[in-house]
Amino acid sequence: MEELEWVIPFVPSEDVFLLGIVPGIEWVLAAVLAVYAAHSLYGGLIPQSQLFGPIFRGRSGAGRVVALTFDDGPHPTATRQVMDILEAREARGTFFVIGRHAKAYPDIVREIVRRGHEVGNHTQSHSWLMALALSRKTRDEIENCQETILRIAGLRPRLYRQPIGFKNPFLFRQLKRSGLTAIGWQARGFDSHAGDSGPVVRRILRKVRQGRIIALHDGCDMEMGRDRTATIEALSAVLDGLAREGYRFTTVSRLLGESPYQSGLQDGTVQSHPAHPAHPGRSAFAVQSDSPNQPAA
Structure with missing residues (x-):
């Protein structure tokens, strides 16, 4: 054939x-x-890269002040422990919550706000593939978390932190649409899976600089109930060590000089929330310590 x-x-x-x-x-x-x-x-x-868009990592000239941030919560026990440690030192923090964790522990989200701390957006599911996500996935992760926090706490965050710091070109377009500001860090403890607080403390104290942002984890992206003992121990040591060096503590919004929350308008656009809910009557547009006994930076 x-x-x-x-x-x-x-x-x-x-x-x-x-x-x-x-x-x-x-x-x-x-x-x-x-x-x-x-x-x-x-x-x-690279988390520090601003190739695709601006990321706020601190403010030069702010003096010996640092902003304290906590990712991946809320956690059923650790988030409250973190707040107790902060408040014992007259400090406040910014908590970047994962939407699915917030849905599991809504009372803790409301408690964060009630106790004078800030809530930020850390996406709905904290996907490690966000750097590869297309525009629709990026939008859904961000907006679903926004809506989750709004339903729970009645607030729409202005502050956003990308999971692991990974980014893509679609991210910053969506942040602009959602009225969000990307927040990075200058010193992080790599404490998410740490079993020993010592390296976490040394890493932060070695890297921290004036007017910058510290990143720790009150929760865990994979396991909501994961043990956070190393972070809790490290936080106390870090705060005490920085206090001995003359540092004061503040929130991201005060360091940034903008309100941490938005107000919705009828046309669907967003504007800054008129007042910092944690401190009614106090300006949210100046860098200042949360301790009433210490002067503003």
Whole structure:
């Protein structure tokens, strides 16, 4: 039986001719693509990178003051322990909550606000793939968390922290639509899965700088009830160590100089919440310590 051979005609394009005519152009194109890929990876995977958009990590000239932040909560026990430690030192913190955890422990979210701390958006599910998420997934993660917090606490956050600090080009467009400001950090304890508080304390005290933001974890992205003993022990030591060095403690919104919450308008746009709910009558637009016995920075 006669064997048939299928032949698919190939018509070379001008680009293919160009590759053959211009010596070495394929290497030039490969180099350009490699640089582009490296640039994109840097922008997406390096938390400090602002390639895709601005990230607030602190304020120069604020003096010996630091903002305290806590991610991945609320936690059934650790979040309250963190607040107790802060309040014993007349300090307040900013808690970036995961929406699904907030739904599990709504009373703790309301307690965070009632006790004078701030609540920020840390996405609905804390997906490690957010750096690869397309615009719809990015929107859903952010807006679902916004709506969760709004239903629980009656507040729509202005402050947002990306899971693990990973980013993509879609993120900052959505943050603008949602009226959110991206918040980073300058010193973090890598305490999410730490079993010993010692390295956490040393890492933060070594890296912290004036007017910057410290990142710790009152919760855990994977396990809502995970043991947080190392973080609790580290927090006390960090606060005491910084206090001995003359540091004062504040929230992200005070360091940023903007309200931590938004007010909705009828046309769907957002504006700053007129007052800091934690401190009625006090300005939310100046860097200041939360201790009434210490002067503003």
